[in-house]
Amino acid sequence: MRETMAAKLLDYPRNAWYAAAWDHEVGRKRVLARTVAGRPLALYRTEAGHPVALADACWHRLAPLSKGVLVGPEDIRCPYHGITYDSAGRCTSMPAQETVNPSALVPSFPVVDRYRYVWVWPGDPALADPATIPDMHQMTDPSWTGDGLTIHAPCNYQLILDNLMDLTHEEFVHTSSIGQKELSGSEFVTSHTETTATVERWMLDIEPPPFWLKNMRDRFPGFAGRVDRWQIIHFEAPGTICIDVGVARAGTGAPEGDRSQGVNGFVMNTISPETDRTSHYFWSFQRNYRLDSQLITTQLRDGVHGVFGEDEAMLAAQQAAIDANPDYEFCSLNIDAGGMWVRRILERMLAAEGRARTPQPVG
Numbered sequence: 001m002r003e004t005m006a007a008k009l010l011d012y013p014r015n016a017w018y019a020a021a022w023d024h025e026v027g028r029k030r031v032l033a034r035t036v037a038g039r040p041l042a043l044y045r046t047e048a049g050h051p052v053a054l055a056d057a058c059w060h061r062l063a064p065l066s067k068g069v070l071v072g073p074e075d076i077r078c079p080y081h082g083i084t085y086d087s088a089g090r091c092t093s094m095p096a097q098e099t100v101n102p103s104a105l106v107p108s109f110p111v112v113d114r115y116r117y118v119w120v121w122p123g124d125p126a127l128a129d130p131a132t133i134p135d136m137h138q139m140t141d142p143s144w145t146g147d148g149l150t151i152h153a154p155c156n157y158q159l160i161l162d163n164l165m166d167l168t169h170e171e172f173v174h175t176s177s178i179g180q181k182e183l184s185g186s187e188f189v190t191s192h193t194e195t196t197a198t199v200e201r202w203m204l205d206i207e208p209p210p211f212w213l214k215n216m217r218d219r220f221p222g223f224a225g226r227v228d229r230w231q232i233i234h235f236e237a238p239g240t241i242c243i244d245v246g247v248a249r250a251g252t253g254a255p256e257g258d259r260s261q262g263v264n265g266f267v268m269n270t271i272s273p274e275t276d277r278t279s280h281y282f283w284s285f286q287r288n289y290r291l292d293s294q295l296i297t298t299q300l301r302d303g304v305h306g307v308f309g310e311d312e313a314m315l316a317a318q319q320a321a322i323d324a325n326p327d328y329e330f331c332s333l334n335i336d337a338g339g340m341w342v343r344r345i346l347e348r349m350l351a352a353e354g355r356a357r358t359p360q361p362v363g
Helices: 157-165 167-173 210-219 294-324 334-352
Strands: 018-022 032-036 039-045 051-055 069-071 075-077 091-093 111-114 117-120 145-153 188-192 196-206 227-236 240-249 262-273 279-287
Touching (some): 018 279, 051 117, 157 262, 157 334
Antiparallel strands (some): 069 075, 111 117, 262 279
């Protein structure tokens, strides 16, 4: 079956953990408004520091709570008529009357601080298990350091997942930094489980591209020569992709596990759908060398930000083309194997929620 582009853009699962914000974005100075998986949220912290995620709509007239103020140790007050709610969404005060209506509440969503992010479960609260938050331990492991940013991407979140699961596009989109011809010509291995998909690629005895040459010289001043390069892309449902990347002096044992003569990074990505045409893309570049150098951390963050800016422009153009040509076919090549497994995993999650979309054949 061949499918239209529109049919290939699936809905987003709701019974899942999504990063809603960096932990430093959620505090008590202001209430943060953010939409995750189609759910408008009001995010803040209690005085004890616990994150709170309430529906961003007052029970009374649906005024956005994110425009309200925090009162007391955990309450939020609606900016329209002053109704207050506690961190569980229960009404605690109605200024216009003495008796609080017992039905007055707003939905409260499970929320957890982990790996420098605030994670929200926008689906059935009874199914929310913090143990299933995707593994991003390099974000807080003292053996790694790094920094990142957020991209508000003007595209469906699955286009970002496709982009990250197939890095051969680097040869053509990122020619001045990480791209090189060996990306398209190298072999790769794809594997998967019920909730994960992995693509592993090695490029042996090659010239390092500019980005990796600079990083080798940061660790090994004056480095010159050829390298073995690796990309191990690991997806964890519904939207987290951690990419083990790096280069080492050619022939020093990196494929066998000895990376001591190289530089190793993890590109940490977690993508949260906002709407069917917009996404929150949280990323960070973590490294395990020269941990004390803030200069390298800043240079890496800014360098990767420039690379991802090229991706953002391409993804926006791709989304515009999909919207302009809804009857065109969405075709796949062998390089799309990892992305195709991601879509199958998401399809199974949607089916479990009773929200699977049946693709329509073309013609």
